Amino acid sequence: MSATRLEAWLCGAAALALVLLPLVAGRYPIYLAMQILILAVFALGFNLLFGYTGLLSFGQAGFFAVGAYVCALILLRVPSLLLGLVGGVAAAGVTALVLGALSVRHTRIYFSMLTLAFGMMLYSIALRWRDVTGGDDGLVGIPRAPLGPPGIPGPSLATIERYYYVVLVVALVAVVVMRRLVRSPLGLTLQGIRDSESRVAFTGVPVRVYRLAAFTIAGVYAGLAGALLPALENTVTPPIAHWSTSADPVLATLLGGIRAFWGPVLGAFLFFVIKDIIVRYTEYWLIWLGAIVVVLVLGFRGGVGAMLGTLLGRLTQPASGRAEGPR
Amino acid sequence: MTPDQLAYQGLVGLSLAMYLWLLSAGLTIIFGVLGVLNFAHGSLFMLGGYLAYTAYGLWGWPFWAAVALSLAGVGLVGLVMERGFLKRLYGVEEAYQLLLTFGFILILDDAVKIVWGGVFKIPPIPRFLDGAWPLFGRPFPVYNTFIIAVGVAVAAGLWLLFEKTWWGRMVRATASDREMAGAIGVRVPRVFAGVFVLGSMLAALGGALGTPVRVVAPGIGAAMIIQAFIITVIGGLGNLRGAFVGSLIVGVLSAYGTALFPVFELFLIYVIMAVVLLVRPQGLFGGHA
Amino acid sequence: MPELLRVEGLAKHFGALRAVDGVDLVLPEGRRTALIGPNGAGKTTLINLVTGGLPPDAGRVFLRGAEITRLPVHRRVRLGLTRSFQIMNIFPRATTLENLLIPVLARLRRTHRPWAGLGTERAAVAEAEALLVELGLAGFRDLPAAALSHGDQRLLELGIAVASQPALCFLDEPSAGLNPIERGTVMELIRRLSESRRTTFVIVEHDMDVVFSLADWIVVMNRGRVLAEGPPAEIRAHPEVRETYLGEELEA
Numbered sequence: 001m002s003a004t005r006l007e008a009w010l011c012g013a014a015a016l017a018l019v020l021l022p023l024v025a026g027r028y029p030i031y032l033a034m035q036i037l038i039l040a041v042f043a044l045g046f047n048l049l050f051g052y053t054g055l056l057s058f059g060q061a062g063f064f065a066v067g068a069y070v071c072a073l074i075l076l077r078v079p080s081l082l083l084g085l086v087g088g089v090a091a092a093g094v095t096a097l098v099l100g101a102l103s104v105r106h107t108r109i110y111f112s113m114l115t116l117a118f119g120m121m122l123y124s125i126a127l128r129w130r131d132v133t134g135g136d137d138g139l140v141g142i143p144r145a146p147l148g149p150p151g152i153p154g155p156s157l158a159t160i161e162r163y164y165y166v167v168l169v170v171a172l173v174a175v176v177v178m179r180r181l182v183r184s185p186l187g188l189t190l191q192g193i194r195d196s197e198s199r200v201a202f203t204g205v206p207v208r209v210y211r212l213a214a215f216t217i218a219g220v221y222a223g224l225a226g227a228l229l230p231a232l233e234n235t236v237t238p239p240i241a242h243w244s245t246s247a248d249p250v251l252a253t254l255l256g257g258i259r260a261f262w263g264p265v266l267g268a269f270l271f272f273v274i275k276d277i278i279v280r281y282t283e284y285w286l287i288w289l290g291a292i293v294v295v296l297v298l299g300f301r302g303g304v305g306a307m308l309g310t311l312l313g314r315l316t317q318p319a320s321g322r323a324e325g326p327r
Numbered sequence: 328m329t330p331d332q333l334a335y336q337g338l339v340g341l342s343l344a345m346y347l348w349l350l351s352a353g354l355t356i357i358f359g360v361l362g363v364l365n366f367a368h369g370s371l372f373m374l375g376g377y378l379a380y381t382a383y384g385l386w387g388w389p390f391w392a393a394v395a396l397s398l399a400g401v402g403l404v405g406l407v408m409e410r411g412f413l414k415r416l417y418g419v420e421e422a423y424q425l426l427l428t429f430g431f432i433l434i435l436d437d438a439v440k441i442v443w444g445g446v447f448k449i450p451p452i453p454r455f456l457d458g459a460w461p462l463f464g465r466p467f468p469v470y471n472t473f474i475i476a477v478g479v480a481v482a483a484g485l486w487l488l489f490e491k492t493w494w495g496r497m498v499r500a501t502a503s504d505r506e507m508a509g510a511i512g513v514r515v516p517r518v519f520a521g522v523f524v525l526g527s528m529l530a531a532l533g534g535a536l537g538t539p540v541r542v543v544a545p546g547i548g549a550a551m552i553i554q555a556f557i558i559t560v561i562g563g564l565g566n567l568r569g570a571f572v573g574s575l576i577v578g579v580l581s582a583y584g585t586a587l588f589p590v591f592e593l594f595l596i597y598v599i600m601a602v603v604l605l606v607r608p609q610g611l612f613g614g615h616a
Numbered sequence: 617m618p619e620l621l622r623v624e625g626l627a628k629h630f631g632a633l634r635a636v637d638g639v640d641l642v643l644p645e646g647r648r649t650a651l652i653g654p655n656g657a658g659k660t661t662l663i664n665l666v667t668g669g670l671p672p673d674a675g676r677v678f679l680r681g682a683e684i685t686r687l688p689v690h691r692r693v694r695l696g697l698t699r700s701f702q703i704m705n706i707f708p709r710a711t712t713l714e715n716l717l718i719p720v721l722a723r724l725r726r727t728h729r730p731w732a733g734l735g736t737e738r739a740a741v742a743e744a745e746a747l748l749v750e751l752g753l754a755g756f757r758d759l760p761a762a763a764l765s766h767g768d769q770r771l772l773e774l775g776i777a778v779a780s781q782p783a784l785c786f787l788d789e790p791s792a793g794l795n796p797i798e799r800g801t802v803m804e805l806i807r808r809l810s811e812s813r814r815t816t817f818v819i820v821e822h823d824m825d826v827v828f829s830l831a832d833w834i835v836v837m838n839r840g841r842v843l844a845e846g847p848p849a850e851i852r853a854h855p856e857v858r859e860t861y862l863g864e865e866l867e868a
Binding site for chain 1: 364366412415416419421422423425426427429430431432433434435436437438440441549550552553556557559560564593594597600601604605608
């Protein structure tokens with residue numbers, strides 16, 4: 001069986017499992033699955049920026065938080081989840097566009113530094129702007145509004161199973177869109193920018209504009225992931241904008257594999273499995289997170305995805321001459 | 328605000344600037360020579376504060392001994408960071424070096440919580456530096472004056488070190504072309520380790536001296552590195568003069584900000600950073616855009 | 617032959633070093649030019665200045681009469697000016713085909729498309745495949761470029777520059793690090809490309825046999841200035857050129 005067919009089968013099986021989950025599992029696994037799906041969307045956007053374009057951002061939590069807070073603010077006033085999602089995504093996208101314009105003019109180290117600073121700027125806004133964000137306490141009592149657009153009655157999402165399907169559909173759409181993106185001319189050009197920015201400029205491509213595009217898309221994905229949060233948790237608090245939250249997609253992607261499309265998704269799953277295990281023994285979860293990052297960076301830069309990739313390479317027969325590895 | 332009040336607040340800002348200078352000097356030196364941007368640098372500052380607090384506040388050591396312990400301890404941590412971990416990534420893409428130091432922040436932040444607990448501490452001021460003297464019509468703490476003196480001394484010391492000493496010249500040669508330096512006999516790995524340790528100790532000094540007037544708490548590490556980044560943006564990455572001037576700007580403006588626009592004080596600094604990024608992206612003293 | 621490139625008083629200093637010290641040059645269309653000179657003569661700096669990699673301290677550059685002195689790199693490429701690099705600058709993780717797809721898509725202004733798969737970009741793929749054949753690399757179509765031999769990578773390096781269908785193309789030591797057979801292949805390719813496409817090549821080279829066999833015109837640089845320029849025979853006989861540069865090579 002070729003690699004693409006195996007990939008298709010695995011995806012199909014995973015999707016089927018996800019669809020059937022609420023029928024066989026209780027509340028906690030469903031809740032966990034939603035958290036994984038949200039992180040998967042978050043990490044997919046992050047990896048477009050890092051794995052595909054070569055830009056390492058430590059501030060993605062800022063856009064995640066913008067998506068979450070704006071959606072929450074909308075849900076508190078208008079009973080329409082659709083509007084909340086759209087509003088959250090749009091706000092995050094605009095924020096990413098503005099901050100990105102300031103950041104992408106710079107070299108990679110400088111860029112990373114700026115993203116950390118800007119991310120924490122958004123955190124300090126979330127923390128201080130009591131009137132809007134609720135400050136330290138955040139926003140509470142957020143209703144899980146029905147799905148339809150404002151004014152038009154839509155399906156109620158009162159049960160967690162129903163909201164799960166909303167999150168699942170959104171995540172699947174996000175995955176499909178990203179899949180097409182990375183296989184498109186834009187995706188190829190971004191990878192060119194990652195590998196040799198100077199050469200890409202010499203093919204006539206305005207590199208900065210494309211970096212900004214990647215940054216904005218990553219911000220949109222972060223915002224989308226964030227916008228799915230308020231209806232799930234019913235509260236939104238400042239820590240979601242903190243740099244330690246920015247570490248989540250970083251670790252998920254490292255774990256799953258930077259060079260693989262499915263890396264962030266696999267990594268999101270592994271992230272929660274590992275966190276679940278660690279948190280049972282100690283409250284000091286960050287130190288383990290850090291240790292895992294260090295180990296991965298020093299020895300396993302391809303993540304679990306790379307290990308699986310070599311395994312898959314032995315299980316499947318590559319076509320003549322075709323380069324291996326999911327793209 | 329009266330001119331006296333303005334001048335007073337300026338002095339407050341100056342002393343704040345000196346902590347920031349100690350912090351960003353180390354970061355700048357490490358970046359300038361090794362090309363590594365140490366995200367965990369603020370955590371080293373924090374660790375320095377914790378060590379000094381423990382020795383001076385808890386064990387009753389003399390102040391100077393506590394500071395010395397702080398420098399030694401953090402210097403050792405820095406040595407382990409560089410020789411034990413960072414050096415394995417020198418040939419690899421920079422992103423992984425950043426990821427590694429990012430992992431260190433996560434580790435150090437929780438580590439201090441484990442060792443010292445999550446609650447913040449306020450160490451006492453050593454008696455011989457306690458008290459205040461009247462400046463511009465208000466009592467200005469002696470300790471702050473001490474900090475200003477230390478900051479200026481460090482600036483002068485670093486200048487002397489890099490301009491006049493043999494070691495300093497070797498370091499500058501390595502910074503500008505490490506292959507060439509290696510070819511003429513400079514032991515580049517030793518220079519790297521030495522510079523990293525020096526930078527770490529500077530951060531520790533800032534943290535240790537900072538303890539009596541600032542709070543020691545987990546999370547300070549990340550807050551400080553952001554400040555250092557902002558200073559670097561304003562002053563120019565890898566430039567010591569820029570770090571000094573940037574620290575002055577951020578310190579003094581923070582002090583005025585807190586006095587005049589309390590709610591927006593933090594935001595003001597970010598706005599300035601954004602303006603610098605727009606107008607002069609390489610920073611005041613930076614070389615290339 | 618109409619004027620393609622004009623350089624007036626171009627200069628670049630690095631501190632006290634005058635890498636390019638007032639260069640005036642006019643290049644007409646269609647003439648294969650070689651740019652030679654000892655190491656440090658300023659050849660690569662000149663290319664960087666003309667192609668936009670470095671901003672000049674003084675002077676102006678005109679492409680087909682339009683001033684391009686301060687234009688960013690990608691604008692110059694769109695006006696028909698590209699280059700290849702002395703230090704290999706390909707996309708190692710991409711396949712050989714994809715290496716050529718990027719410049720082709722860029723030329724067709726299709727690099728921004730986020731939805732269509734690469735396979736559906738028929739015109740671009742066809743063009744890239746045709747170029748692959750011209751380069752003699754068709755057999756490596758789906759191999760990652762990093763897996764190619766050094767010689768084949770040099771051909772690809774050349775191909776990427778040419779894929780943009782430039783009017784003017786600077787080749788910076790296209791045969792660096794190649795054995796004589798590989799060098800011959802590269803030179804033959806350049807000859808063929810300059811005849812089949814309407815691209816004017818300027819080649820920086822150190823191998824004098826190659827220079828004299830390939831070039832219609834030679835520009836000699838030394839210490840940041842143009843020492844002499846003219847047809848090969850004239851340059852070969854030029855006393856100053858012989859003195860500063862060609863001396864040993866000619867005897868051998």
